[in-house]
Amino acid sequence: MRSLIFFVIGIFIGAACTAYGVNALNRRSAYSDGVMTVMGHQMKSLGQNLKQNHCTPSDLTTQLQTLRLVANDIEPAFASMQGDAQFDRYASDLRAAADSALAVPLTSCALASAAVDKVDKACDSCHRDYNQ
Ligand code: HEC
Numbered sequence: 001m002r003s004l005i006f007f008v009i010g011i012f013i014g015a016a017c018t019a020y021g022v023n024a025l026n027r028r029s030a031y032s033d034g035v036m037t038v039m040g041h042q043m044k045s046l047g048q049n050l051k052q053n054h055c056t057p058s059d060l061t062t063q064l065q066t067l068r069l070v071a072n073d074i075e076p077a078f079a080s081m082q083g084d085a086q087f088d089r090y091a092s093d094l095r096a097a098a099d100s101a102l103a104v105p106l107t108s109c110a111l112a113s114a115a116v117d118k119v120d121k122a123c124d125s126c127h128r129d130y131n132q
Pocket of ligand 1: 029032033037039040043088119122126130
């Protein structure tokens with residue numbers, strides 16, 4: 001009898017955990033994950049190249065261009081955020097930071113690094129408020 005009770009409790013806990021997990025997965029979408037994952041890879045590549053003092057257009061410009069284009073899709077990818085003015089502001093701040101970074105002449109790694117830092121800060125600002 002006792003083992004039967006534990007068995008039933010186990011089934012209930014299992015079902016509750018599955019429902020919780022499925023809900024957590026549904027809150028995200030493949031689209032929003034994709035946008036963030038691509039931008040994450042570009043930032044990682046930028047960081048690695050800067051650390052190694054590689055600051056040619058093929059080290060930085062390509063990544064920044066991809067990041068900038070994908071950043072256009074932040075709002076459509078997070079459909080549940082529609083109408084949230086602060087979220088939209090963070091997204092356009094990021095695009096502005098990426099535009100500025102693309103405008104920096106690649107004459108020194110220090111200049112490029114400072115510009116990429118600003119992009120990174122724009123990512124962090126939104127994550128601080130929305131990525132919990
Ligand atoms: C306007 C808001 C906003 C901006 C700007 C933003 N993010 Fe995000 N990011 C989010 C949110 C919200 C999540 C959580 C996604 C979720 O739970 O589906 C997230 C999650 C992520 C993740 C984790 C993805 C995953 O699959 O768990 C990465 C990586 C990421 N962001 C990278 C970046 C990078 C790099 C930048 C800047 C170039 C950036 N993000 C800018 C809102 C933003």
